Amino acid sequence: MNWYVLYTKPKWEKKIADKLNAIGITAYCPLVIKERQWSDRKKKVEVPLFHSYVFVQLEEKSRNAVFAVTGVVRYLFWLGKPAIVKDHEIECIQHWLSDPNGFELEVTSWQPGDRVVLEHGVFKDQVAVVQEVKSHGYVVVLEAMGCVLRVIG
Numbered sequence: 001m002n003w004y005v006l007y008t009k010p011k012w013e014k015k016i017a018d019k020l021n022a023i024g025i026t027a028y029c030p031l032v033i034k035e036r037q038w039s040d041r042k043k044k045v046e047v048p049l050f051h052s053y054v055f056v057q058l059e060e061k062s063r064n065a066v067f068a069v070t071g072v073v074r075y076l077f078w079l080g081k082p083a084i085v086k087d088h089e090i091e092c093i094q095h096w097l098s099d100p101n102g103f104e105l106e107v108t109s110w111q112p113g114d115r116v117v118l119e120h121g122v123f124k125d126q127v128a129v130v131q132e133v134k135s136h137g138y139v140v141v142l143e144a145m146g147c148v149l150r151v152i153g
Helices: 013-022 060-068 087-098
Strands: 002-008 026-028 031-037 042-048 053-058 072-075 115-117 127-134 137-142 147-152
Touching: 002 013, 002 060, 002 087, 013 026, 013 042, 013 053, 053 060, 060 072
Parallel strands: none
Antiparallel strands: 002 053, 002 072, 026 053, 031 042, 115 127, 127 137, 137 147
């Protein structure tokens, strides 16, 4: 079975993943803990790592079953076909989230358009393209996963 990427209504990711799991579709919504500031307090909340995206694992012929859940908008497409995420890429995300401080990252002087091979951490040996250079870090695109990472350095 393949992992596909669903595009959801904003802020519906966790709810959709729960409903899909409840009807027997394997869904994964990676979550991270962020500190949010309100006018009177700070609070740690769980938010999706990828906003408006949920990963689902199912057979190609069963792809339309996800639309039974309110809030699912469409599948993410790559080159005219539904985007497929490899099992090891999902495992990398899960591993990284289980220990986000368990890898080292060395920031070097990259320029937009540079192709780099990540040398450390769960994304080791992944090819990335530098999209932006900022004063506090970089924005890189992992080609194999089709996702964007912000590297703070």
